[in-house]
Amino acid sequence: xxxxEEILGNVRDRNPLVHSITNYVTAGDCANILLACGxxxxxxxxxGEVENITALCGGLNINIGTLNQRTVxxxxxxxxxxxxxxxxxxxxxxxxxxxxxxxxxxxRLLREIRFHVIRGNISEIKALTQGTRSTRGVDADDGDxxxxxxxxxxxxxxxxxxxxxxxxxxxxxAQDLITDGERLCLISNGHPMMSRITGSGCMxxxxxxxxxxxxxxxxxxxxxxxxxxxxxxxxIAHERLSxxxxxxxxxxxxxxxxxRLTGEQLRKGAKYxxx
Amino acid sequence: xxxxEEILGNVRDRNPLVHSITNYVTAGDCANILLACGxxxxxxxxxGEVENITALCGGLNINIGTLNQRTVxxxxxxxxxxxxxxxxxxxxxxxxxxxxxxxxxxxRLLREIRFHVIRGNISEIKALTQGTRSTRGVDADDGDxxxxxxxxxxxxxxxxxxxxxxxxxxxxxAQDLITDGERLCLISNGHPMMSRITGSGCMxxxxxxxxxxxxxxxxxxxxxxxxxxxxxxxxIAHERLSxxxxxxxxxxxxxxxxxRLTGEQLRKGAKYxxx
Amino acid sequence: xxxxEEILGNVRDRNPLVHSITNYVTAGDCANILLACGxxxxxxxxxGEVENITALCGGLNINIGTLNQRTVxxxxxxxxxxxxxxxxxxxxxxxxxxxxxxxxxxxRLLREIRFHVIRGNISEIKALTQGTRSTRGVDADDGDxxxxxxxxxxxxxxxxxxxxxxxxxxxxxAQDLITDGERLCLISNGHPMMSRITGSGCMxxxxxxxxxxxxxxxxxxxxxxxxxxxxxxxxIAHERLSxxxxxxxxxxxxxxxxxRLTGEQLRKGAKYxxx
Numbered sequence: 089x090x091x092x093e094e095i096l097g098n099v100r101d102r103n104p105l106v107h108s109i110t111n112y113v114t115a116g117d118c119a120n121i122l123l124a125c126g127x128x129x130x131x132x133x134x135x136g137e138v139e140n141i142t143a144l145c146g147g148l149n150i151n152i153g154t155l156n157q158r159t160v161x162x163x164x165x166x167x168x169x170x171x172x173x174x175x176x177x178x179x180x181x182x183x184x185x186x187x188x189x190x191x192x193x194x195x196r197l198l199r200e201i202r203f204h205v206i207r208g209n210i211s212e213i214k215a216l217t218q219g220t221r222s223t224r225g226v227d228a229d230d231g232d233x234x235x236x237x238x239x240x241x242x243x244x245x246x247x248x249x250x251x252x253x254x255x256x257x258x259x260x261x262a263q264d265l266i267t268d269g270e271r272l273c274l275i276s277n278g279h280p281m282m283s284r285i286t287g288s289g290c291m292x293x294x295x296x297x298x299x300x301x302x303x304x305x306x307x308x309x310x311x312x313x314x315x316x317x318x319x320x321x322x323x324i325a326h327e328r329l330s331x332x333x334x335x336x337x338x339x340x341x342x343x344x345x346x347x348r349l350t351g352e353q354l355r356k357g358a359k360y361x362x363x
Numbered sequence: 364x365x366x367x368e369e370i371l372g373n374v375r376d377r378n379p380l381v382h383s384i385t386n387y388v389t390a391g392d393c394a395n396i397l398l399a400c401g402x403x404x405x406x407x408x409x410x411g412e413v414e415n416i417t418a419l420c421g422g423l424n425i426n427i428g429t430l431n432q433r434t435v436x437x438x439x440x441x442x443x444x445x446x447x448x449x450x451x452x453x454x455x456x457x458x459x460x461x462x463x464x465x466x467x468x469x470x471r472l473l474r475e476i477r478f479h480v481i482r483g484n485i486s487e488i489k490a491l492t493q494g495t496r497s498t499r500g501v502d503a504d505d506g507d508x509x510x511x512x513x514x515x516x517x518x519x520x521x522x523x524x525x526x527x528x529x530x531x532x533x534x535x536x537a538q539d540l541i542t543d544g545e546r547l548c549l550i551s552n553g554h555p556m557m558s559r560i561t562g563s564g565c566m567x568x569x570x571x572x573x574x575x576x577x578x579x580x581x582x583x584x585x586x587x588x589x590x591x592x593x594x595x596x597x598x599i600a601h602e603r604l605s606x607x608x609x610x611x612x613x614x615x616x617x618x619x620x621x622x623r624l625t626g627e628q629l630r631k632g633a634k635y636x637x638x
Numbered sequence: 639x640x641x642x643e644e645i646l647g648n649v650r651d652r653n654p655l656v657h658s659i660t661n662y663v664t665a666g667d668c669a670n671i672l673l674a675c676g677x678x679x680x681x682x683x684x685x686g687e688v689e690n691i692t693a694l695c696g697g698l699n700i701n702i703g704t705l706n707q708r709t710v711x712x713x714x715x716x717x718x719x720x721x722x723x724x725x726x727x728x729x730x731x732x733x734x735x736x737x738x739x740x741x742x743x744x745x746r747l748l749r750e751i752r753f754h755v756i757r758g759n760i761s762e763i764k765a766l767t768q769g770t771r772s773t774r775g776v777d778a779d780d781g782d783x784x785x786x787x788x789x790x791x792x793x794x795x796x797x798x799x800x801x802x803x804x805x806x807x808x809x810x811x812a813q814d815l816i817t818d819g820e821r822l823c824l825i826s827n828g829h830p831m832m833s834r835i836t837g838s839g840c841m842x843x844x845x846x847x848x849x850x851x852x853x854x855x856x857x858x859x860x861x862x863x864x865x866x867x868x869x870x871x872x873x874i875a876h877e878r879l880s881x882x883x884x885x886x887x888x889x890x891x892x893x894x895x896x897x898r899l900t901g902e903q904l905r906k907g908a909k910y911x912x913x
Contacts, residue, residue: 112387112662113394113406115704119663119836124885129836130733131663134706140737154390156409156433158706183405187415284622286394286404328882332603335399336618343886347834387662388669388681429665431684431708458680462690559897561669561679607878610674611893 185215277319460490552594643901735765827869
């Protein structure tokens, strides 16, 4: 049983400050979702200040979309400082597998920083685990819908990756998989329309960092709760669509839903199973 | 006759991946409009990866708003790689004429890269064709509403520019003009409110790159269809406005309209003439 | 008496072009609010063009969120050029006090550039006046709700800071304080929900630069009008919320309200007192 109400309550009460080093495509969306869920955002990517900024925060969210040489150096500095201070760290390896720079950066970050959480789509996580290079841009590769064909193998590979990195691994897609190396949570909340707006993955990562930062003593459950919350809010947003509404309104309604979500609503709406 | 249904159908079916090197002001809007029209976005601007990223895509959208020395180098690398691979390339010379750096960068890109499409407002296109320096920021210079006074001269100048560059030229404003050097299409869809939100030009460029990438055998028609689609969606968005709605809702409704647009709707709503 | 109708009328009639060197988190929001209030935006941060760009504009808005070494150099160049040309300059010291880099950059900008307006929350302004380092990220520090405990001391400190810098100081929070060193305006428009979306401060700064640029002969009144307008639009946005609406819709409605605001509405809705 995931204690959804307690976990969300802690986010709202503790109002964790989350430092995001993230891409400029969805930075505003990430800041807004952090505020919506009850956390506070700060974005900063200069080598001259990332350690100071991270020191003020409870969580660090590193997202490698639109990375550049300058920001990669900042990611390393911030991650090491966060580790030193025992802060929650999350890696979103956006586009890992799509370019050598992204794959190598993600691998280097994993080697030099201890992450509490790694969240990506299956192509990105595969790129990290297997050195695959097959990602098609930033969306999940259709050829990779692994849950249908070889679910058990995938589960084992993810558990092994979690044990190797010491991180909770969250693979999101049509169905979401969360593992800490022992437990495995399958979440079926969500709506396909979420993949028709940019930043649903980035926003989830930011929110997950906040949930973990507010619940550092049960990170696995916090990650499960964040992923469930985002999927469930996608369902709420979809239900609100009028005949003239499309992806623009969906994006607004998703933010609305996160900002209004209660622990009770989440507990009742959650669709997950533990394996 | 522009085959609107076939062109839009191809965007939806072929789901082209478009690499955008673009400004951080409207990068999120560009990603969302690409998803809304049926394409997929990837943004990346580091010299270390732009060639890899472009190689994965079907189209490259170069937008020089908020350019800097680092990203200009990336634009050149990505453009050359896209040319080498025969990918669709589009230039949006945002603010050309507003600073020497922008004008010179646009001119340099035109010299070193072969573009299939160039889309801008009349001031920007003039800055490229005539070396003018009169642009007032990123919006069309009011003194330049050339269509009223000397339309024929303008048409000829644009056709000559299209022949010289080998690109389809799209000049957007109160009325839109598209030419491939031979044909000229005048489009009167659109609504003045589109100029009251940021990024309507940037979003159109991104969407145009997607339409061309999905229809590489008839780029001129694809550009006409994209420009018509954006203008028509602006009309739909305007019609939905309630008395309390303003530019915030208009922006949401525009995205809604693009995401819901059907080929039939577009064919019926298109207002254009061929010259 | 603040001549709200005349001030807003001037923004709409004179349509000032505002150059913003600003963070990538809220750059799009700043561009949209400038368009909504009747001004025009241009964003540019490369050393190679900021002087050219600023020369075209009526106002310069410097916001140090997501600053980096490269953009700090551009801020200095642009600020000096704007001073040389007598353009309106505004500083938004986002996160001053949160890192040494931000505090030092803000202090350096204040030393090398003459600002007509400085707008921030109380923690940021304190960091500038007192060298405090206590800011908690980019939001106002709760421990700093100075209006309740020692309002008179705070008023005097702000007046002294205004006289020292020659700038109109605008401290925004639950209650807003504006001073030019002699006069003091207390504004109680606004709604707490404004702090649950990112960029309400950044947007206000951009809009304030526009109001001052369109009313250069009465900057103090223009700043008061901009701050009042933003707060009042926050109230309008809040009133529009339906039961399912949250922070996503609030953000859209805020933009709507700014784009539809009339001088008469603003005059009637303003809640301020002069001290």
